[in-house]
Amino acid sequence: MISTNPFDTFDADGDTLHEECGVFGVWGTETAAAAVALGLHALQHRGQEAAGITSFDGKWFHSHRAVGHVAGNFDEDRIIRQLPGEAACGHVRYSTTGESGLRNVQPLYADLATGGFAVAHNGNISNAMALRHDLVKHGAIFQSTSDTETIIHLVATSEYKLLLDKFIDALKQVEGAYSLVCLTPEGMIGCRDPLGIRPLVMGKLGDSYIFASETVALDVVGAEFVRQVEPGELVVVNDTGIKSHRPFAPHAPRPCIFEHVYFSRPDSIVDGISVYSVRKEIGAQLAIESPVDVDLVIPVPDSGVPAAIGYAQQSGIPFELGIIRSHYVGRTFIQPGDKVRHLGVKLKHNANKSLIEGKKIVLIDDSIVRGTTSTKIVEMMREAGAKEVHMRIASPPTTHSCFYGVDTPEREKLLAAKMDVEHMREYIEADSLAFLSIDGLYRAMGEEGRNDAHPQRCDACFSGQYPTTLTDHDEKAGKADLPLLAERVK
Numbered sequence: 001m002i003s004t005n006p007f008d009t010f011d012a013d014g015d016t017l018h019e020e021c022g023v024f025g026v027w028g029t030e031t032a033a034a035a036v037a038l039g040l041h042a043l044q045h046r047g048q049e050a051a052g053i054t055s056f057d058g059k060w061f062h063s064h065r066a067v068g069h070v071a072g073n074f075d076e077d078r079i080i081r082q083l084p085g086e087a088a089c090g091h092v093r094y095s096t097t098g099e100s101g102l103r104n105v106q107p108l109y110a111d112l113a114t115g116g117f118a119v120a121h122n123g124n125i126s127n128a129m130a131l132r133h134d135l136v137k138h139g140a141i142f143q144s145t146s147d148t149e150t151i152i153h154l155v156a157t158s159e160y161k162l163l164l165d166k167f168i169d170a171l172k173q174v175e176g177a178y179s180l181v182c183l184t185p186e187g188m189i190g191c192r193d194p195l196g197i198r199p200l201v202m203g204k205l206g207d208s209y210i211f212a213s214e215t216v217a218l219d220v221v222g223a224e225f226v227r228q229v230e231p232g233e234l235v236v237v238n239d240t241g242i243k244s245h246r247p248f249a250p251h252a253p254r255p256c257i258f259e260h261v262y263f264s265r266p267d268s269i270v271d272g273i274s275v276y277s278v279r280k281e282i283g284a285q286l287a288i289e290s291p292v293d294v295d296l297v298i299p300v301p302d303s304g305v306p307a308a309i310g311y312a313q314q315s316g317i318p319f320e321l322g323i324i325r326s327h328y329v330g331r332t333f334i335q336p337g338d339k340v341r342h343l344g345v346k347l348k349h350n351a352n353k354s355l356i357e358g359k360k361i362v363l364i365d366d367s368i369v370r371g372t373t374s375t376k377i378v379e380m381m382r383e384a385g386a387k388e389v390h391m392r393i394a395s396p397p398t399t400h401s402c403f404y405g406v407d408t409p410e411r412e413k414l415l416a417a418k419m420d421v422e423h424m425r426e427y428i429e430a431d432s433l434a435f436l437s438i439d440g441l442y443r444a445m446g447e448e449g450r451n452d453a454h455p456q457r458c459d460a461c462f463s464g465q466y467p468t469t470l471t472d473h474d475e476k477a478g479k480a481d482l483p484l485l486a487e488r489v490k
Contacts, residue, residue: 021091021092021093021106021121022043022045022046022217023043023091023179023181023200023212023213024036024040024043024089024211024213025120025181025188025190025210025211026205026208027087028087028207029205029206029207029208030086031080032055032086033053033074033083033088033090035088035221036088037070039210039218040074040090040092041070041071042214042216042220043212044069046094046122046213046214048069048094049093050067050068051065051073051091051092051105052105052120053065053083053090053107054083054089055084055085055087055088056085056087056183056185057085062083062084063118064082066105067101070092089182089183089211090107091106091107091120093105103144106119107119108144108146108148108149108152112152112155112163114166114184114185115163115185116184116185117152117183118182119148119151119180120181121151121179122180122405123178123179123193123197123198123405124178124406125150125174125176126175126403126469126470126472127174129471129472129475130471130475131174132150132153135150151170151180154173155167158170168245171191171248175471176193176197176403177198177256177405178192178193178198179191179199179213181211187236187239189236190237191229191233192231193232194232194249194251195231195232195253196230196231196232196253196255197254197404198405199255201214201215201218201228201229202235203215204224204226205223209226211229214264214268215268216267219267228271230246231253232247232250233245254456254457255458256404257441257457257458260273260275260278260282261279261367262303262367266279273445273446278444279394280306281443281444282306282440282441283306283309283311283312283313283314283394284313285436286307286392286393286394286434287311287314288440289434289436290392290434291315292392295359295361296355296359296360297315297318297361297364298320298322298323298356298362298363299321299363300349300365301324301349304364304366307366307394311362317362322355322381323350323380324352325349326347326349349377349380351381351383353385357384360386360387360388360390361381361388361389363378363391364391364393364394365377365394366393366394367394367395367398368393368428369408369409369414369415370409371428374391374428375429379429390432390433391428391432391433392433392434392436393433393434393435395435395462396459397416398462399414399461399462399464400414400462400464401461402461403460404460408461421433421435438462441459442457445457
């Protein structure tokens with residue numbers, strides 16, 4: 001089960017997928033750091049492990065990085081005043097590469113020959129270890145275990161003279177997914193990888209420009225949405241204006257489909273499409289594909305709510321909140337032993353017993369990862385007196401790990417990689433279980449279906465068709481278990 005609640009970080013069994021991070025940058029406004037803090041607060045759901053802000057006052061760079069949530073670490077009186085300047089970039093983090101700890105908290109900063117350079121990164125460099133090994137062999141000294149630091153070293157060691165050329169040279173050596181916001185004395189750079197796997201949008205607030213992972217962050221600071229940064233595009237903003245660069249060969253975009261299923265906030269617009277509308281339509285498609293004769297449609301909160309609304313509207317079955325969610329459970333909750341640890345799901349969810357008792361219900365959730373939470377939710381419904389408990393999942397089975405910035409368990413720990421749907425049903429002890437088809441997912445996004453020869457989006461977690469080379473994984477796994485696609489970026 002995956003929760004989309006921005007502050008839902010409790011995960012007793014590791015049965016949750018986490019986005020790696022969110023980025024936000026502002027150029028050309030007074031107290032830029034304060035605007036960045038607000039933007040990061042809106043992006044807190046993308047990373048709850050740590051946060052950081054780097055500002056530039058025209059002469060000096062200033063940074064503050066901390067473990068924990070934005071609100072607890074960036075108060076205006078104590079911290080924001082220490083981050084002066086009309087330009088700043090920030091980052092919220094959930095680690096997928098690199099250990100937890102302050103040295104990996106972004107933005108990462110370095111003094112280069114061209115001046116200060118700060119970078120905030122959403123995504124994952126899938127050849128970072130190979131690049132790191134070569135850089136260290138030639139004398140580079142790394143200060144973190146983050147894949148993002150590889151970009152800084154590549155920029156620093158590039159033989160090009162101009163910073164922008166050095167940056168482009170660095171990006172041409174990396175593979176994988178990246179949306180970057182970089183702060184330099186020459187301006188701010190926002191860019192996406194050639195396939196546009198991770199999102200990045202531009203906004204405008206008065207005369208200032210903003211980069212953000214999602215449009216909801218623009219809403220919070222009162223900025224106007226301008227457009228998305230296109231796949232493979234570098235946008236440079238400075239006091240002379242804004243300029244776009246397209247240094248990469250064109251490729252068919254492959255934005256992450258899971259942004260619509262789960263990662264983005266429902267009130268965001270991704271790729272020009274309302275996330276909330278897509279999730280409701282996903283539920284409607286699920287009702288068409290997998291109807292069931294029940295009394296109530298019940299979402300697994302908070303992630304299953306929009307899809308459950310769509311399922312109920314399409315099927316005509318009443319929608320009810322049969323599970324009540326606590327909003328006061330965090331990752332720091334003390335769990336002294338296995339017995340208490342396994343009660344974690346009841347700390348977060350509780351059955352609305354008077355509603356459920358004697359009813360046939362269908363639970364709607366966005367995905368099944370390891371299956372432990374789904375098992376406990378089904379058990380909870382039976383203990384509350386449900387007559388029948390069916391489950392419908394608003395995405396295809398998650399059969400493969402993500403290497404593009406999502407904290408996914410190893411493939412052998414994914415339930416759908418080990419079992420077919422019937423065995424999964426037996427495992428979670430539901431009366432029936434069904435997943436949305438991959439074509440149904442594409443239809444919910446306005447497509448006729450999935451183009452199997454040239455997929456419109458990155459759906460590797462469902463299909464196993466990775467759109468880029470995966471050097472580090474291939475070397476570790478001996479190039480096993482990964483299909484080679486003609487459209488992989490070289």
